[in-house]
Amino acid sequence: MLALRKAFQSAGQFIATSHNAEAIRRFSDENTFVLYRNSHLEPTIMRPLKDMQVNGDLVGAMIRDDLQP
Amino acid sequence: MLPEDDANRQLANGFHLEFATRQFQVLNVAGGWRKVLEEFLNTHVAEMGRNPNRHMILLIDLDGQEERLAAAVAEVPAHLTERVFILGVLSEPEKLKPDLGDYETIGLALAKDCREETNTTWGHRLLQHNTVELDRLRTTVRPILFPSL
Numbered sequence: 001m002l003a004l005r006k007a008f009q010s011a012g013q014f015i016a017t018s019h020n021a022e023a024i025r026r027f028s029d030e031n032t033f034v035l036y037r038n039s040h041l042e043p044t045i046m047r048p049l050k051d052m053q054v055n056g057d058l059v060g061a062m063i064r065d066d067l068q069p
Numbered sequence: 070m071l072p073e074d075d076a077n078r079q080l081a082n083g084f085h086l087e088f089a090t091r092q093f094q095v096l097n098v099a100g101g102w103r104k105v106l107e108e109f110l111n112t113h114v115a116e117m118g119r120n121p122n123r124h125m126i127l128l129i130d131l132d133g134q135e136e137r138l139a140a141a142v143a144e145v146p147a148h149l150t151e152r153v154f155i156l157g158v159l160s161e162p163e164k165l166k167p168d169l170g171d172y173e174t175i176g177l178a179l180a181k182d183c184r185e186e187t188n189t190t191w192g193h194r195l196l197q198h199n200t201v202e203l204d205r206l207r208t209t210v211r212p213i214l215f216p217s218l
Contacts, residue, residue, distance in 0.1 A: 028083070029171070029172070030172075
């Protein structure tokens with residue numbers, strides 16, 4: 001994942017979506033967006049992680065459903 | 070690299086971005102400087118015994134207690150001291166942000182300093198106490214991470 005990010009550092013844009021903990025941990029608050037929807041009938045909400053209050057482990061918070069925009 | 074907390078993990082990500090080799094892995098956060106040492110002693114000491122090429126960088130916060138660095142170094146088993154490096158912000162990484170930017174940017178700058186043998190970012194007042202460990206790290210790890218230099 002870091003090699004991919006490195007490859008796009010000087011030019012282009014790399015966007016990945018994942019539930020995989022290792023993939024998520026290879027990004028940081030400034031370049032992570034959280035996609036969330038309350039139900040399958042409601043639209044997806046996207047917010048930058050840096051604008052959200054997350055204490056401690058991000059992946060843990062996601063698993064516990066504590067990561068709500 | 071074993072980071073104490075999420076802020077250190079992001080620093081480590083930035084550090085890794087500079088060279089992006091699979092030889093380098095950022096491990097899951099330990100959840101406190103004591104837990105970094107516990108995890109290192111409980112898990113990684115034995116694994117390093119099986120793999121003589123493995124090196125570890127423990128990334129901890131000193132929370133204003135510079136003597137913590139020496140205390141942590143003292144816990145490393147004697148036969149592994151040449152392959153273990155302990156680095157940390159004098160207070161905590163959050164305090165670097167106003168001067169140096171976001172965590173990844175700081176991590177990138179720290180790795181760049183290692184590659185170019187400069188002290189631009191490592192010379193920051195909250196990082197400069199790492200000099201001894203950093204010199205050891207450069208000598209040992211630089212040829213592995215930056216083999217073309």
